[in-house]
Amino acid sequence: MAVAVVTGASRGLGRALARALAEQGWSLVLDARGAEALGAVAAELDGPVVVLPGDVADPGHRAELVSAARGLGGIDLLVNNASVLGAEPLVPLAEQSLAGFAEALTVNTVAPLGLVQAALPLLRESGGAVLNISSDAAVEAYETWGGYGATKAALDHWSAVLAQEEPALRVWSVDPGDMRTAMYAAAVPGDDDSGRPLPEQAAVPALLELIGSAAGSGRYTVSGRTVKEWTR
Template sequence: MPVAIITGASKGLGRALAAALAGRGWDLVVDARSAGPLEEAARELRATGARVVALPGDVADGGHRAALVAAARELGGLDLLVNNASVLGAAPLVRLAEHSLDGLRAALEVNVVAPLGLVQEALPLLRVRAGAGAAILNISSDAAVEAYETWGGYGASKAALDQLSAVLAVEEPELRVWWVDPGDMRTDLYAAAVPADDDSGRPLPATVVPALLRLLDGPVAGGRYAAAELLDGVR
């Protein structure tokens, strides 16, 4: 069975993607910072028959990243690494003039440094499966390319992740490397970012999953994509 590591998988897009992969027969290594919600998600995933290793922890911790990759190795290897875990750096979001520098450092650590650290840990396993289509999927944001007021810190971290992904795609041409803007979603992250906003009309994360599955299913070249444009090819 193929094996995936998905970070930030206790809720939102990470949990929705994990459920879709488990339903397709994938085995999973999942993480989140909160043990309770992660174990709840893992129980649902195991109900599909998937083997699931749930490791609570912080992706900014190198030891935790090593444990995630070790768990994938125990499951038989690694076919897909999904860097989905993110932090805002300031919640609610603020203008750059008031943005905490410690908050920005935290966003860069979790949204940029940690994904690279996990890629570095995982590359030996991914390279083994390169001929079978092994892939890295980094979850980006439109804030990486658009200048939205108050989204400067978070957007800067996602812009850095985009550039890291682009270089990685050049340096590891045998792997498929994608970085994807999922678009607007109704998530806890967005609610924390803009608590005064009514997000009831925003789509649920599960609506984005078909776009991500299209990457896995089709001959889609590595690169940056918006989920909306991928979904245009699904509908």
């Protein structure tokens, strides 16, 4: 049975993707900061599920995630989904807290690389895949999204380099498109997001298509319920 590690799995895209993977028969190791919310997700799922509340910025917690996956048989898919905004609501760069920016860099960029490094032996054994959740803010200049977008731009770049250095793995950086999530509501609380799809309506079907495909490493974007390779 294939094994996936999914970070940030207590809500939004992470929760919806975990549910979909479980329905396809994957064994799961799930992470989030909130123990209660993460436990509620696990209660919804059938099959082998290990929940480990904690902070991906903590090296010890990352080691626990990898150890749990090893206990289930290895790692076939590592989903780096956990993210923070750096400011809630988002603010112009002139007002961006440097402490908030540093936290966003740590959680969104440094911690995912740390988790990949810890998981690499198991990923190499399985010839597995790394799925890094990015954003259009990584490549477009949107007012107030500068801090968050910079962290995702860095994530995109090291994803591309990792793909060159680990050619036996598939390394995907994916912009999931517009979604109605608690994170977006926190980022832009005055915006009407009722027209945005829920993660399970568009992003998750597209990600499942990518995961189940023979698509090579690269940066992808969700378009409708499918993915396409990103080009500027």
